[in-house]
Amino acid sequence: ADEPLVIFTPSGKRGRVPSGTPVLEAARRLGVDLDSVCGGRGICSRCQIDPGRGAFPKHGVTVTEQALSPFNEVEARYDRIRGLKPGRRLGCQARILSDAVIDVPPESQLHRQVIRKSAAERVMAMDPVVRPFFVEVPEPDLADPTGDFQRLSQALSAQWGIEGLRADLPVLARIQQVLRKAGWKATAVVRQDGQGAPLLIDLLPGLLEGPLFGLAIDLGSTTIAGHLVALDDGRVLASSGLMNPQIRFGEDLMSRVSYAMMNEGGAAEMTDAVRAGLGQLAQTLADEAAVAPARIVDAVIVCNPVMHHLMLGIDPVELGQAPFAPATSDSMTVPAPDIGLGIAAAARAYVLPIIAGHVGADAAAVVLSEQPQNADAPVLIVDVGTNAEIVLGDRSRVLACSSPTGPAFEGAQISAGQRAAPGAIERVRIDPATKEPRIRIIGVDLWSDEPGFAQAAATTGITGICGSGIIEAVAEMRMAGIVDASGLIGAADRTGTARCVPQGRTHAYVLHDATDSGGSLIAVTQGDIRAIQLAKSALHGGARLLMDEFGIDRPDRIVLAGAFGAHISPLHALVLGMIPDCPPDRVTSAGNAAGTGARIALCSRAARAEIEDQVTRITRVETAIAPRFQEHFVAANAIPHATDPFAALAE
Numbered sequence: 053a054d055e056p057l058v059i060f061t062p063s064g065k066r067g068r069v070p071s072g073t074p075v076l077e078a079a080r081r082l083g084v085d086l087d088s089v090c091g092g093r094g095i096c097s098r099c100q101i102d103p104g105r106g107a108f109p110k111h112g113v114t115v116t117e118q119a120l121s122p123f124n125e126v127e128a129r130y131d132r133i134r135g136l137k138p139g140r141r142l143g144c145q146a147r148i149l150s151d152a153v154i155d156v157p158p159e160s161q162l163h164r165q166v167i168r169k170s171a172a173e174r175v176m177a178m179d180p181v182v183r184p185f186f187v188e189v190p191e192p193d194l195a196d197p198t199g200d201f202q203r204l205s206q207a208l209s210a211q212w213g214i215e216g217l218r219a220d221l222p223v224l225a226r227i228q229q230v231l232r233k234a235g236w237k238a239t240a241v242v243r244q245d246g247q248g249a250p251l252l253i254d255l256l257p258g259l260l261e262g263p264l265f266g267l268a269i270d271l272g273s274t275t276i277a278g279h280l281v282a283l284d285d286g287r288v289l290a291s292s293g294l295m296n297p298q299i300r301f302g303e304d305l306m307s308r309v310s311y312a313m314m315n316e317g318g319a320a321e322m323t324d325a326v327r328a329g330l331g332q333l334a335q336t337l338a339d340e341a342a343v344a345p346a347r348i349v350d351a352v353i354v355c356n357p358v359m360h361h362l363m364l365g366i367d368p369v370e371l372g373q374a375p376f377a378p379a380t381s382d383s384m385t386v387p388a389p390d391i392g393l394g395i396a397a398a399a400r401a402y403v404l405p406i407i408a409g410h411v412g413a414d415a416a417a418v419v420l421s422e423q424p425q426n427a428d429a430p431v432l433i434v435d436v437g438t439n440a441e442i443v444l445g446d447r448s449r450v451l452a453c454s455s456p457t458g459p460a461f462e463g464a465q466i467s468a469g470q471r472a473a474p475g476a477i478e479r480v481r482i483d484p485a486t487k488e489p490r491i492r493i494i495g496v497d498l499w500s501d502e503p504g505f506a507q508a509a510a511t512t513g514i515t516g517i518c519g520s521g522i523i524e525a526v527a528e529m530r531m532a533g534i535v536d537a538s539g540l541i542g543a544a545d546r547t548g549t550a551r552c553v554p555q556g557r558t559h560a561y562v563l564h565d566a567t568d569s570g571g572s573l574i575a576v577t578q579g580d581i582r583a584i585q586l587a588k589s590a591l592h593g594g595a596r597l598l599m600d601e602f603g604i605d606r607p608d609r610i611v612l613a614g615a616f617g618a619h620i621s622p623l624h625a626l627v628l629g630m631i632p633d634c635p636p637d638r639v640t641s642a643g644n645a646a647g648t649g650a651r652i653a654l655c656s657r658a659a660r661a662e663i664e665d666q667v668t669r670i671t672r673v674e675t676a677i678a679p680r681f682q683e684h685f686v687a688a689n690a691i692p693h694a695t696d697p698f699a700a701l702a703e
C-alpha cells in the first residue's frame with residue numbers, strides 16, 4: 053500500500069498506482085479522459101498534462117518536485133524539436149514516482165467539452181465516430197507472410213483494443229504501399245459508430261499531423277447549407293451554401309413529387325441533381341478551409357423526407373399521397389461517394405432519422421439542437437424554410453408537424469427576390485409619417501440614410517431583396533398604413549406617398565429606385581404581398597394546429613430557426629403574423645437549428661443515439677389532412693391574422 057496516490061483534475065478521479073506507472077497509463081486505469089493518437093510513443097503530443105506542485109490541502113496531499121520522473125530521452129527530444137509549454141509534460145513519458153496532482157488541460161481531453169451557442173446553450177462532449185490511431189505494424193517475413201491488412205488489424209487490436217477491423221476495397225488497395233513507404237508506421241483512420249465492426253476509412257503514412265474533418269449538411273428544398281467541422285474540437289472552419297439544383301424541377305416539395313410521378317426517370321434526374329449539389333458544396337467547403345477532401349472522413353445530413361428519399365435514390369411518390377409512408381424512417385449510414393460527396397473514398401454519411409412522412413430529419417435535428425423535451429413550459433420552435441418544421445413541446449411531450457410554406461420566405465416567388473447574398477436588401481424601416489423607407493443591404497454596414505452608404509453600396513449594387521428583407525418590408529408597410537389588414541397595397545392618394553405606383557390593376561411600393569443613374573428598381577408588388585401571406589398563413593396555421601393539439605392558447609416562448617432565422621426580427625414576425633401572438637421579448641432566434649443539430653450529431657456518437665431515441669417519442673401531427681389546419685390557414689391570411697390583432701404588440 054506504499055503505492056503513490058494520483059489525483060486528476062478537473063475530473064477529481066483518484067487512485068493508487070504502482071510507482072513508475074506512466075501518467076497516460078494511470079489515466080486509462082482510472083478512467084480519466086486523456087487523449088493519445090500515437091499510443092504513448094512520445095510523438096503526437098496529444099497527452100500533454102500540467103503536473104501540480106506544493107501542498108493541496110483540498111486533496112490532502114503534498115506534491116514534491118520528484119513526484120514525476122525527470123524528462124527521459126523521448127520527452128527531451130520532443131521538447132527540443134517541437135517545444136513544450138513551460139511546466140507541461142508528455143503524459144505517456146512522465147512516470148508517477150510519489151503522490152501527484154495532475155491537471156488535464158482541455159486540449160488534451162479526448163472528449164473535450166465545447167459550449168454550443170444557441171438559445172438553449174449547453175455543453176456538448178466531443179465524441180466523434182471517426183478517430184485517428186497511430187499504429188506500428190510488424191513487417192511480414194517468410195516465417196509470417198500473412199496479409200498486410202491482417203497484421204494491421206492485429207496491431208490495432210493489440211495497441212488500441214480495436215477488434216474485428218474491416219475495410220473497403222479502395223483502402224485495401226492502398227495499404228501495402230502506405231505501410232512500406234512509411235516504414236510500417238501509419239495512422240489508421242477508424243470509424244466506430246456502434247453499428248457493426250470498426251471500419252478502416254483511411255490509412256495515412258506516419259503520424260497524422262492536425263485534425264480530421266467532417267461535414268454537417270442541412271439539405272433544404274431551396275438551399276443546401278453546410279459546415280466543415282474539425283473533429284477534434286468541433287470548431288467550424290468553413291460554412292457555405294448553394295441553391296438546391298432540384299429547383300428547376302419544382303419550387304416546393306409537392307411539385308417535385310409530382311415531377312417524379314409525371315416523368316419517367318424524373319426521380320432519378322432529381323437524385324442526380326441533388327448529389328451534384330452536395331458534391332459541389334463539399335468541394336467549396338474544402339477549398340474555403342484549405343483542407344484536402346481526403347481528410348474529410350465523416351458527414352451528417354439532415355433533410356426533410358422528400359429530400360431524404362431523392363438524395364438516397366428512393367422514389368418519393370408515396371410521400372405525396374396519404375398515408376405519406378416513407379420507405380424507411382430509421383437513421384441511415386451510406387457510403388459518402390454514393391450520394392455525390394467527394395470526400396475520403398471510404399467515408400460514410402449518416403442521415404438522421406425521419407419523424408414521419410412529412411416531418412423529417414431536419415425537424416429531428418432541430419429537436420437535437422433546441423431540446424424542447426427538457427423545457428419547463430411549452431416552447432414553440434419554427435424552422436422557417438420552403439417547408440417549415442414546427443415543433444411544440446415541454447417535458448410532458450413533444451409534437452411536430454411540417455407546413456408547406458413555399459419558398460417565398462427565402463426570397464423565391466418574390467418579384468425582386470434573391471438569395472441572401474451581398475447586395476440584397478435585408479432590412480427595411482418605413483417612417484410612418486413620411487412613408488419613406490430606409491434600407492440595409494448585405495455586405496454594407498450602414499443604413500441607406502447614413503453618410504457613405506451610396507459609396508459603399510456601389511461595389512455590390514442593390515440587387516434584390518432576400519427573405520428577411522421581404523418579411524420586414526411587408527410588416528413595415530403594414531405598420532405605416534401602406535398595406536391594409538387584408539394585404540391590399542393602397543394607391544398614392546390613399547396612402548399619401550408617391551412611392552405607391554400603379555401596376556396593372558394593383559399597386560406596388562417602390563423601395564429603391566436608381567433607374568435615373570442606370571441602377572435597379574426594387575418594389576414590393578401586390579403579388580409579393582400575396583405570396584408572403586400564403587407562406588405566413590401556412591406557418592401560422594401549422595403552429596396553431598399544434599397548439600390546439602397541445603391544449604394551449606399561447607406558447608411560453610417561441611424560437612425562430614432556419615437558415616435565415618437569425619435575421620428575422622421577432623417584432624416583424626409578430627406584426628406579419630408569421631407566428632402566434634407572444635410577447636416580443638419571449639421570441640428568440642436560434643439561427644440554423646437544423647444545421648446546428650447536424651453539427652452536434654457529427655461531433656457526438658451519444659447525440660446520434662439520443663436523437664434516434666427521441667424521434668420515437670415525438671408525436672407527429674399531419675397538417676395535410678387536418679380540417680382545423682385549413683381553418684387556421686384561412687384565418688391567418690389577414691395581417692397579422694383574424695384573431696386578436698396586435699394583442700401581442702401592446703408594449
Ligand code: FES
Pocket residue numbers: 076087088089090091092093094095096097098099100142143144145
Ligand atoms: Fe502521443 Fe504521448 S501519447 S505523445
